[in-house]
Amino acid sequence: MTEPVGTPAERAAALAAAARAGDRRALARLLTAVENHTAVAEQALRVLYPLAGGAHLVGITGPPGAGKSTLVAALIAELRAAGRTVAVVAVDPSSPITGGALLGDRVRMQSYASDDGVFIRSMASRGHAGGLAATSTSAAAVFDASGFDIVLLETVGTGQSEVEVAAAADTTVVLEAPEMGDEVQAIKAGLLEVADIVVVNKGDRPGAQRTAAQLRAMLAPPGEAGRGSGPAARRPEVLVTTAMSGEGVPALLAALDRHRARGSGEATPAARRARAAAQVRGVLVERLWARLAAPGLAGATDAALEAVARHDTDPYAAADALLAALGREETR
Amino acid sequence: MTDRPLKVLIAKPGLDGHDRGAKVLARGLRDEGFEVVYTGLRQTPEMIVTAALQEDVDVVGMSILSGAHMTLVPRVCEQLRARGMGDVLVTLGGIIPDDDIEPLRAAGVAGVFGPGTTIREVADFMRARATPREA
Numbered sequence: 356m357t358e359p360v361g362t363p364a365e366r367a368a369a370l371a372a373a374a375r376a377g378d379r380r381a382l383a384r385l386l387t388a389v390e391n392h393t394a395v396a397e398q399a400l401r402v403l404y405p406l407a408g409g410a411h412l413v414g415i416t417g418p419p420g421a422g423k424s425t426l427v428a429a430l431i432a433e434l435r436a437a438g439r440t441v442a443v444v445a446v447d448p449s450s451p452i453t454g455g456a457l458l459g460d461r462v463r464m465q466s467y468a469s470d471d472g473v474f475i476r477s478m479a480s481r482g483h484a485g486g487l488a489a490t491s492t493s494a495a496a497v498f499d500a501s502g503f504d505i506v507l508l509e510t511v512g513t514g515q516s517e518v519e520v521a522a523a524a525d526t527t528v529v530l531e532a533p534e535m536g537d538e539v540q541a542i543k544a545g546l547l548e549v550a551d552i553v554v555v556n557k558g559d560r561p562g563a564q565r566t567a568a569q570l571r572a573m574l575a576p577p578g579e580a581g582r583g584s585g586p587a588a589r590r591p592e593v594l595v596t597t598a599m600s601g602e603g604v605p606a607l608l609a610a611l612d613r614h615r616a617r618g619s620g621e622a623t624p625a626a627r628r629a630r631a632a633a634q635v636r637g638v639l640v641e642r643l644w645a646r647l648a649a650p651g652l653a654g655a656t657d658a659a660l661e662a663v664a665r666h667d668t669d670p671y672a673a674a675d676a677l678l679a680a681l682g683r684e685e686t687r
Numbered sequence: 688m689t690d691r692p693l694k695v696l697i698a699k700p701g702l703d704g705h706d707r708g709a710k711v712l713a714r715g716l717r718d719e720g721f722e723v724v725y726t727g728l729r730q731t732p733e734m735i736v737t738a739a740l741q742e743d744v745d746v747v748g749m750s751i752l753s754g755a756h757m758t759l760v761p762r763v764c765e766q767l768r769a770r771g772m773g774d775v776l777v778t779l780g781g782i783i784p785d786d787d788i789e790p791l792r793a794a795g796v797a798g799v800f801g802p803g804t805t806i807r808e809v810a811d812f813m814r815a816r817a818t819p820r821e822a
């Protein structure tokens with residue numbers, strides 16, 4: 356790849372064309388642009404988004420250490436054996452204080468260095484004001500338009516924006532490890548709500564089958580389980596895997612394919628709109644912040660934040676004042 | 688966003704069997720505000736370069752205790768250049784004999800860090816020398 360030059364639109368077009376032609380370096384640069392929300396990224400997405408939609412976007416979330424990365428590695432092996440190409444976006448949290456992040460998911464996904472059918476990208480969550488879902492689905496769109504058959508999105512299932520990432524996928528897998536106690540406590544209601552498929556991993560551990568049975572019972576009441584409501588709502592399948600040995604992984608892949616095949620026909624219009632809303636909302640919040648930080652309003656924004664910090668005013672009043680200032684800026 | 692964090696790959700090439708030092712460095716650099724991709728033990732040059740390419744890192748930091756640095760590290764530098772990533776900053780930590788330092792520099796290693804180096808020093812070096820690229 357030669358470093359593209361020119362206007363952002365020209366550079367974006369060159370990178371997008373190269374990525375689609377199989378240039379992995381160009382693909383990696385585009386992903387960086389998407390992460391950094393640059394002008395190039397915006398232009399490239401304008402080109403690539405309409406070309407995306409062919410890949411199956413699978414969100415994989417669950418508590419820390421449940422085995423998400425190990426399961427992703429097992430899925431990669433299964434997909435490659437079937438001749439399908441796979442991209443991975445593995446999100447880890449950024450420290451809100453230093454901005455640093457330790458991205459360790461690749462450790463479990465080794466052995467694909469010489470396989471062009473696998474591309475693994477780690478991403479720090481960077482405390483994007485609600486924009487993490489937008490960033491990671493944009494990254495998925497870049498992979499999608501570059502010809503990958505399936506995109507696996509790994510995020511830790513703690514924190515609203517991380518769960519939103521998985522929920523914005525076509526198929527959302529919620530992973531759980533066997534519970535040692537009597538109750539299945541670790542799965543928060545919010546996490547189960549977004550699940551299309553629930554996986555109890557570490558099937559080699561005692562209690563895995565029992566945890567799965569408890570989850571099936573929890574999810575059983577007809578009419579209220581599953582995403583959306585009405586006759587199309589369907590309760591999530593509960594599967595057991597042992598990611599370390601690969602046991603249960605073919606069945607999981609089959610379940611993913613089934614869910615994909617049922618596809619958008621079965622997702623209610625409301626669910627589809629909710630996913631789109633999650634994507635747009637993030638961008639919207641970010642754009643608003645950017646405008647508030649721009650020269651014309653930065654002073655007012657700073658003053659408002661200062662006032663809230665000093666408890667001179669409350670966050671609601673400050674937000675209303677800033678929205679009003681934005682409105683005035685608009686009409687000038 | 689111009690103040691985005693530097694992205695660093697910490698890799699452990701060769702066959703030596705423990706990565707405590709590399710993990711300490713990875714965590715330390717995270718605390719210095721870097722985005723650190725950690726890849727684990729027993730990395731071949733090809734694995735390191737593929738990870739660097741896919742992750743689009745600004746820095747590749749290797750840690751070697753096995754003494755195999757003279758064979759592994761130049762190969763990483765070579766393959767980085769071959770794949771269009773000659774501008775990525777390469778550093779090496781470990782027990783590196785003085786005589787090896789010049790040839791390593793000639794091969795493309797920007798910084799060689801011996802056992803007494805603090806994480807702050809490594810971080811400062813990376814911040815001063817890496818060139819984060821805008822896409």
Ligand SMILES: Nc1nc2c(ncn2[C@@H]2O[C@H](COP(=O)(O)OP(=O)(O)OP(=O)(O)O)[C@@H](O)[C@H]2O)c(=O)[nH]1
Nearest residue numbers: 418419420421422423424425511557558597598599
């Ligand atoms: N016994 C057993 N251990 C497993 C299995 N799958 C993963 N593990 C182990 O669980 C630990 C965590 O695995 P990861 O794949 O890193 O888990 P993760 O959910 O990606 O973790 P984070 O990304 O840190 O949230 C590792 O020590 C794995 O070896 C399994 O099927 N059985």
Ligand SMILES: [Mg+2]
Nearest residue numbers: 423424459460
């Ligand atoms: Mg993980």
